[in-house]
Amino acid sequence: MPATDACPPSPTPPPDAFRLLLDEVGAFVYTTDLQGRYTYANRLVLDLLGVAQLQEVLGRLFSDVVPLDEQADAALRAADARVLHGGEILAREESHPVPGTGELRTYWSIKKPLRDAQGHIVGLIGISHDITAKKRLEDQVHQQNVLLDAVLNGVDALVYMKDAERRFVYANQNMARAFGQPVQAIVGRRDTDFLPGRRQTASGSWTSKSSPAASATAARHRCRTPAGRCATTGAWSCPAPRPRAPRPSSA
Numbered sequence: 421m422p423a424t425d426a427c428p429p430s431p432t433p434p435p436d437a438f439r440l441l442l443d444e445v446g447a448f449v450y451t452t453d454l455q456g457r458y459t460y461a462n463r464l465v466l467d468l469l470g471v472a473q474l475q476e477v478l479g480r481l482f483s484d485v486v487p488l489d490e491q492a493d494a495a496l497r498a499a500d501a502r503v504l505h506g507g508e509i510l511a512r513e514e515s516h517p518v519p520g521t522g523e524l525r526t527y528w529s530i531k532k533p534l535r536d537a538q539g540h541i542v543g544l545i546g547i548s549h550d551i552t553a554k555k556r557l558e559d560q561v562h563q564q565n566v567l568l569d570a571v572l573n574g575v576d577a578l579v580y581m582k583d584a585e586r587r588f589v590y591a592n593q594n595m596a597r598a599f600g601q602p603v604q605a606i607v608g609r610r611d612t613d614f615l616p617g618r619r620q621t622a623s624g625s626w627t628s629k630s631s632p633a634a635s636a637t638a639a640r641h642r643c644r645t646p647a648g649r650c651a652t653t654g655a656w657s658c659p660a661p662r663p664r665a666p667r668p669s670s671a
Contacts, residue, residue, distance in 0.1 A: 448527070448548040451534055456481055456500050459543060470519045486519055503531045503544045514548070525552040586610045 442449045443463040451460040458477045461469070469485045471477055477485060483493050502508045509532040517524050529548040533541045572579045572592045581590040591599075591606045599606060599614045606614075 448550075449546070451543055451545045452500070452504075453543045454504055454541070456497065456504070458482075468518065486516055488516065492516070500531065500544065503533055504541060507533050507541060509533075513551075525550060526555045527551060586612075 439462070445462070446464075448464045448468065449460075449462040450458060450465050453459055457479050458481075461474060461477055466472070466474065466477065469477060471485075482488075482496065488496065496514070499510060499512065499514075503510055509530070511528070511530045513526055514529045515524055515526045527548040528551050529546055531544050531546040534543040534545045536542050569592075573594070575592065576594070578595040578598055579590075579592040580588055580595050583589050587608055587610055588606050589608075591603050593603065596603045596606060599611075601614065
């Protein structure tokens with residue numbers, strides 16, 4: 421037979437190589453059968469469940485290892501059933517207590533059907549990331565915004581913030597009442613949308629105040645409200661610094 425330059429087939433990595441790889445991906449990786457019983461779990465999952473060996477969780481349900489109340493257990497089973505029996509791919513938040521400590525942690529989980537060679541669903545594969553720190557930071561920022569909003573709504577003044585295009589990005593309740601609009605209807609719009617009489621002067625005034633060298637200013641304004649009343653207001657304004665873009669890291 422003539423000689424050929426065909427390369428020999430690459431050797432197939434042993435199963436242990438894939439397990440070592442999944443232990444290093446920095447996420448919780450696991451598979452279950454159609455009943456939701458574990459058929460595989462990587463090292464992060466085993467550490468979370470407080471077990472040393474994979475054999476300790478094989479054939480067990482998540483609720484066999486992690487104590488869940490009836491409502492949480494039912495919600496988890498219902499979500500998994502959508503994957504196992506409905507063939508859906510789910511991406512959702514899940515919160516569970518940590519075995520041993522009881523600390524509640526939050527995960528972003530992606531679950532999809534696991535199929536055999538014929539395409540039949542034989543289980544599910546899940547990948548979860550711990551987002552507890554991110555959720556706590558989001559909750560902290562939300563609470564601070566709620567407190568700040570309560571303070572600004574209690575101030576006897578019209579308080580607002582605009583972007584570089586003169587569109588409102590914030591308005592307190594007093595400002596909303598002055599325009600006769602809910603706050604949601606003000607954000608994203610200009611004051612000239614509500615007070616046409618200011619259309620001629622607003623652009624030039626804004627240009628001087630929004631320049632990089634601008635400083636805080638105080639002035640008095642006369643305008644007609646949406647209700648038709650003539651009002652005089654004292655205004656104090658200052659430019660808000662733009663957030664600095666992060667510097668590119670040096671090679």
